[in-house]
Amino acid sequence: MTTEQTNTSHKEQLEGLMNVAFDAVTPGVVKNLMGTVVQLMEMVDTINNPEMLELLQEVSRISKELKEMMKVVEELQATGGLPVLVEAMGLIKTARDALNSTVVTRGLNTGVKAFGLVDDMLQYEGDQLISKVLKAAYDSQNDTSQEGSIGVLQMMKMLKDPDIQKSLQFVFKLLKNLGKQLD
Secondary structure, eight states: OOHHHHHHHHHHHHHHHHHHHHHHOOHHHHHHHHHHHHHHHHHHHHHTSHHHHHHHHHHHHHHHHHHHHHHHHHHHHHHTHHHHHHHHHHHHHHHHHHOOHHHHHHHHHHHHHHHHHHHHHHHTTHHHHHHHHHHHHHHHHHHHTTSOOOOHHHHHHHTTSHHHHHHHHHHHHHHHHHHHHHO
């Protein structure tokens, strides 16, 4: 077979295929094909919209973040941390649900009163007084652990000590002023 005969044979086969294709193109096929082309053009037009392009970029960014988050979740699951995290979230939810307006209001009121007491304590130099009382209590605890019981005669002798006299005067004045405050 010569080259010219081969080309003629291929040409005849091609013409035959084209005739079959043209015969297969019925009005219904053309209508479906045109409908698909129109839908494709509408889709391209929609995607070409600036808002749609921005949305597609956002989806791409979120996709990357979701992949990274899935890696973290898989790591938590592999290390056994995921159940602990879920349990902690449950505790937080329970605490949040328990915080109704009454609880929050009481908490805020208590906080305001506590700040008022601290302000009063600072105004009357109560912080210094409390420090002195705490130091005296600490020193007394150490001193009494070394001594035995005190008899009546020892107590009478102790009452003459100037430091005990100061303390007794303080306690009696405190009791007197406390009585005034209670009226």
